[in-house]
Amino acid sequence: MSVTGDDAREGLDEVPGVDGVEPRPSRGPVARETMLRAAGSILGGLLLVLSFPPYDIVYLAPPALALMTLSWHGVRARRGFWLGYLAGAAFLLPHLAWMRVVGTDAWLLLGGAFALFIALTAAGVAATSRLRAWPLVVPLMWVLSEAIRDRVPLGGFPWGRLAYGQTDTTLTPYAALAGAPLVTFAIALVGALLAFVVLRWREPRLAVGTLVAVAVICTAGGLVPLPTEGQATDGQPSEVVAAVIQGNVPEPGLDFQGEREQVLKNHVAETERLAADVAAGRAPQPDLVIWPENSTDIDPLRDPAAAARIQSAVDAIDVPVLVGAVVEKPDDPTYIWNTGIVWLPTSSGTPGPSDFYVKQHPVPFGEWIPGRAVLAKLIGRFDRIPRDFAPGDSTGVLQVGPARLGNLICFEVAYDELGRAAVQGVGVKGDLEGQGARILAVQTNNATYNLTGQPQQQLGMSRLRAVEHGRAVLIASTSGISAIVRPDGTLAGSIGELQAGYLVDTVPLRDDLTIADSAGAVPELLAAAAAVVLWILAVFGLRRRRDVGSEEPQPSKEPSA
Known part of the structure; x- marks a missing residue:
């Protein structure tokens, strides 16, 4: 699950062999990697369930999101999509289990349909894995997919947003600055940074610096001032x-x-x-x-x-x-x-x-x-x-x-x-x-x-x-x-x-309006737009690299004199 960069071409890149023959790679390592990624996605989804009410084991959310990120990082977007769907189903089906009182069919349809939005998140994470600042892109992809599913189809269904699992933690006060989208961004960023530490553990200084950043994010929310007193204005009671x-x-x-x-x-x-x-x-x-x-x-x-x-x-x-x-x-x-x-x-x-x-x-x-x-x-x-x-x-x-x-x-x-x-x-x-x-x-x-x-x-x-x-x-x-x-x-x-x-x-x-109410939906829309732009840049950058690679002179297969 720590495969990155050029090593992450889904195990299918062909390697030139002896005498110009290009043998297919062994399927064993590919199958093992696929199983590990799938297991990581499913386990991440299940741990995320436990971080939400009614269980409220909130400290499981960061490792859950780190597992998902590791599972999706470094693969092609279409593979990330189905891995994300596994994570989405593993999370939303248990999280929405209360729908079973309406009908098992309704429960499965609702959970299965909205798992597609987490699949969209995973596809975005996978597509942008080659960007140098990919840990910052991961939370943008979460904000993008939640922004979409909050509104469509049929008016959307926001249940299960990452922010709704962080309603009594040190990240909760971020809601006063930019609403639920910023809380989603913060917890997804923590998960992405933990994944980055796992991938770069051989670089101690970088890993330690990243962990310090995680600590800052998790504690800075506590510095956001939250009101407790009323206000008597224009003759109105406080x-x-x-x-x-x-x-x-x-x-x-x-x-x-x-x-x-x-x-x-x-x-x-x-x-x-x-x-x-x-x-x-x-x-x-x-x-x-x-x-x-x-x-x-x-x-x-x-x-x-x-x-x-x-x-x-x-x-x-x-x-x-x-x-x-x-x-x-x-x-x-x-x-x-x-x-x-x-x-x-x-x-x-x-x-x-x-x-x-x-x-x-x-x-x-x-x-x-x-x-x-x-x-x-x-x-x-x-x-x-x-x-x-x-x-x-x-x-x-x-x-x-x-x-x-x-x-x-x-x-x-x-x-x-x-x-x-x-x-x-x-x-x-x-x-x-x-x-x-x-x-x-x-x-x-x-x-x-x-x-x-x-x-x-x-x-x-x-x-x-x-x-x-x-x-x-x-x-x-x-x-x-x-x-x-x-x-x-x-x-x-x-x-x-x-x-x-x-x-x-x-x-x-x-x-008084909070900063979040004054800003309205602008921070969410900017984050969603940034996610789309980065996704497009990543896709076109990959295609350009492929095109350049295809134009490089190939070794001649003519027998030498």
């Missing part, structure tokens, strides 16, 4: 007391309508329990309350009984509640909306539903079916989604009590642009047009994936977002994991899976 409700889901056995009613009742009951504890002095009075996604799947805008239950809970706690509700799209009943609705108490003078946010990024095959007319006939499981969720067209910034809050619903936390737009105030409509969020909320429903590791993975993303945007994050889940995250990514409290409960804490409100 902090609020926020509450998160987790009502839990009912035991199996109820019919569909009964389950929907019970979920709503659970969140009403837990909110009323919080109100009783406030009245008894056992809990502080919150300024706002967050319910999770799908806390009511019964449309409260059309069902008076559901609306009455919500209003009773809101009046009991007597502050605005952000309610996660599935509602019918007003202008087209063939579609539904996944919404966060600000519900006001009677004491406000205008009780009931107020402003709302509609999820902008519904999940393909989970909330809407691409090519429904054809696929619904072929796959009966899609009958569970009789109507597609329509996307919203504005950024989710809402006034919830004294807090200007940025709302993300479930998987939306995985997408860079949605949280960034909320904090920047881009795409905000209505009375808050142009105003950015001072705090973030993630409403989620992970009941389908309880005890699979998926809730822990999503919690890690929320912690990274807190650091990236310098905002506290309130996570409300129907059945876990709910949490309150401070702006520096630390946990103020959490509720585990399959439990009912509430969290109340004082959290800061902030206006």
Whole structure:
């Protein structure tokens, strides 16, 4: 696995033999090298799984990426591609194992399809192996492939980005400088530098210098300042007391309508329990309350009984509640909306539903079916989604009590642009047009994936977002994991899976943008562009060397006089 340069022509370069005969090389060494590279790719992928939540053995990420880099370095791009696919499958299939609750076919298709993007990374690493600064190119290839798969196909699927395995390490603060792409770059660079040390171990001074660089990268993140205090600006408060409700889901056995009613009742009951504890002095009075996604799947805008239950809970706690509700799209009943609705108490003078946010990024095959007319006939499981969720067209910034809050619903936390737009105030409509969020909320429903590791993975993303945007994050889940995250990514409290409960804490409100939010997507796009340029230069450089080599005079095969 340490073959490099001209020795890495996949073991197939022909060597002139005696009397002009060019024998084929022995297949034994080639087969052994291929097996070693394949094993390194697979082992690297498996170790990477363990570095992510729910295992969180984070120190395995650098050797995992070093193994992958060593396996891909020095081979042709097409060989790197299939080696990368092995690594991608070894990583993503276990990492996305929670998809098996939807169906084994869905799990294999999702993991197999997105392993192609890691194969793309490997092809880029292989193609640029001859560049002198190849350790710096490796992380650029990771950023490039992640930038693509975050956006395509069907809006992309960012799950499993390298940054999402580094949500509580010394590399996490880099998110405040250039978001998740810089965290990906940093951990991939560490892996590439370790691979470089392995390849150049016979040069002690160079190897030691490289290890020093690794130490600097891993510790410098701790020097990035992360905010912890709130800001009182323009008459706005510097902090609020926020509450998160987790009502839990009912035991199996109820019919569909009964389950929907019970979920709503659970969140009403837990909110009323919080109100009783406030009245008894056992809990502080919150300024706002967050319910999770799908806390009511019964449309409260059309069902008076559901609306009455919500209003009773809101009046009991007597502050605005952000309610996660599935509602019918007003202008087209063939579609539904996944919404966060600000519900006001009677004491406000205008009780009931107020402003709302509609999820902008519904999940393909989970909330809407691409090519429904054809696929619904072929796959009966899609009958569970009789109507597609329509996307919203504005950024989710809402006034919830004294807090200007940025709302993300479930998987939306995985997408860079949605949280960034909320904090920047881009795409905000209505009375808050142009105003950015001072705090973030993630409403989620992970009941389908309880005890699979998926809730822990999503919690890690929320912690990274807190650091990236310098905002506290309130996570409300129907059945876990709910949490309150401070702006520096630390946990103020959490509720585990399959439990009912509430969290109340004082959290800061902030206006300043981090460097990452000010820069936006520019650093990622520059890194991706650099990766493409270096790939092209490497390919054309190799072709030029081959062309020059083919023009060199060949020894004459004519018999001498």
